[in-house]
Amino acid sequence: MRAIHLLFSLIIFILFAFSNISFADSGGPLKPEQAAYDVTYYYLDLSIDPETQTINGSLLCQVTIINPIDVLLLDLDDVFLVTNVDISINNSDFQQTSYSHENELLEINIPEDVDTDDMISCKIYYNGAPRISQGPPWDAGFVWDTTSDGQHWLAVVCQFQGGDIWWPCKDHPSDEPDSMHISLRVPNPLVCVSNGQYLGFVDNGDNTSSYNWFVSVPINNYNVTFYAADFLLIEDEYESTIGNEIPFRFWVLPEDYETAVNYMDVFQQEFDFLEEIYGPLPFGTDKQGWAHAPYLGMEHQSIIAYGHDFTTNSWGYDYIHLHELAHEWWGNLLTAKNWADIWIHEGIATYTEALYVEYLSGMETYFNFMRLHYPGPQMNPLAPYEDMTASDAFDLLEPYNRGACTMHALRYHLGDEQFFEVLKRWAYLDPDDFGNEDGRQCRLVDTEDLKIQAELVTGVDLAPFWSVFLEKLAIHN
Template structure:
């Protein structure tokens, strides 16, 4: 009984310590609280008007939902910079309270469980401007080279509530969203999904309507405003469905874009080989030129890479390959991030690890083995090991930017340790079958890998994603008469590491060893021995040679 008491007490101290590292704002943004899980959103009907000269937005969002749990209030989210003027249920005004971003809406007493309702939120104000999009987000109020307004949204790291009232949590996907955008008639408004209609209005205004017909997480809902040229292409998916490829670029880039975007079909073709059919065929695939580098908005990807290979012309591959980072990386997010979405921003490392590993698979599709090797080396050089790549769930806490490079190298190390591509790529099939259009977290991600491979990789992932060190393979060589003995072990304390790595002793062929935290040894004749070479290109580990 005392043991149970002290265990519970110690656990409570850990939770208190974690909570003390975060603010009330972090909790309000990150907790999957009763006020959030008590209702399921089915449909957002978002209508807004843009005033570029004032950097202002006004509009309304009608939220169709089912009440699933008993609650007196529900939580929406919207930054304090934007006012909420009214919230209506039918013709009844609802009382609401605001606490930083959180908007708590008091529900009528006669609302019933498992019944559909709708409320409409009216809002207006000046959304925060993005400081460094897409990394520090908000609205991007820019101009094209002819000084026409050019506006975009970049809010993945900051939340959809930067510009519209919404249930702003990764763990909620509306089944569908209609976007109605009104703006000066000299401009176009492009959004996710299917184009529905365009309507000329009074006072030199114009309205565009779009429909996202698949489940979508709020930060992926977007718009682009500017003067655009539209052209289209078509992609034949592996499931024999035709996917519309829709492109919106600034008019002076039209001729260049029509040639340059031919690579999109190659990208989709490569990824369908590994990940299955493009997941949003009804809504099509869209690249929209944006006033910032890029973002994976579902079926409406922001493209701002200036039609240059690499990242804004900077080579990321080590081989100067013809690879547009934004097209390849953001297209991969259509599967990893949009089709399958993290339950909490703490688990967004799954999105970025898999999308970054997709870049490596793209190089495998179209370039040489040597190019793949150099690309892996480049990824490894970018790892900082400054913080864990997984954040703390429940507090809107992201992990380190290492989630890209280190995350991809973790996935590649897993592939190398499995040493069977049929099994490794079956992991992707298992994930897309199990979590299609839904949510995933770290535990379910690892659980699916364990189930698919029939092996337990829990300690492997726990070490890599929650720590800031790499596994250290410690070894020492002794020579006696005609034999060479290599002793080896994992030297990380309390790491519980137990996965194989490849080594070479004869200078010819790699073979597996299975290190643990205990010393093991292998022997080879002096005549056969060349050197103890560890495959650090394919395994994300460090070496420590002892004398």
């Protein structure tokens, strides 16, 4: 999300200082028990009841063992009651197994010895009242909102605390499933929208319907999301710069349908600009989706949250839309494997805004934009090369403007030709391979990876630049 995060962090901090609610923050040092396995697949199957503000269902998790373990350790908020866990090893029949759930950790007993490359599937049944966000999108939790005519308008956000605030997962940015199935049951007439491809809905005959979605590519856990309302759908097909057809889908509240239809030109222009400078939309098979959200915005993969009232700013663009859409490349295609590298997401997304301002209004306006985003002296390195949790990284590093200014400096260090080539190669490593259909371009990276890739593209030794702007020196003058 966006730079006003700091102000909201302060508000949230004050709220929670008085409410004494504990948080399980995403990331930090990877626990050895979680380094010992690789998640390959999640299947989330939930009923969402806005009347009782509860959820009820199951999560199937498939992992490959890297180092032998006797316990499968997942994260899950303590507000939930886990009622049963079934386990299967190497596709054997599922059997019930024991578990413990405390301190926001779910420890599942593996009943027999497992070795490297063994596969474990676990099905966890749970229910409860998820925490409620005190200030979406910055504060993690459910949003149980209503529209102007009193209809339910539901959503969830969890960037800093991670997916474990609503489903059991390995809450660390260094691991993503290869794919994910999401099935969500909501009361009629709500339409429930999520990440990935729409597989259809089933009317359950009890005044609820289940909406099914399949994410065919890797996805980070805080991007897994849903929106439910009495949505109308705006549909289009877009021919990507590499020729494949991408479904454009915008689920919008009925009262704003006409406004949204007319506003699609703004989305389209910003989308075209991003494909031009970074390569094709990375998730061409799934979709380019937007959902009308009861909060400002968030970069939820293939279903961007949009709640910015269809407004452009004085620079002439919709900063929420452009920023969140830029995260499809910087955050979702390329994902920082450690929150300490969050400038890769937020710095480049913010710098994308500068590039768009330049595209719209020229270099002088670009320079004005950069001057206004100068971050001032800082006490911490932008990329500290250490393990950090999400909240620490956002609060201590100020990745938005510092990241953008570092990109600005790198541009003038390398010159335009090499700099823009580096951006393209960071997004798509192989200049002859812009495949965006099967997720093969999705990568987990850190600051050092980007340095090495930039050096390969340019032939320039970037160690001095990295040392000054990213790794060591804290003060930017």
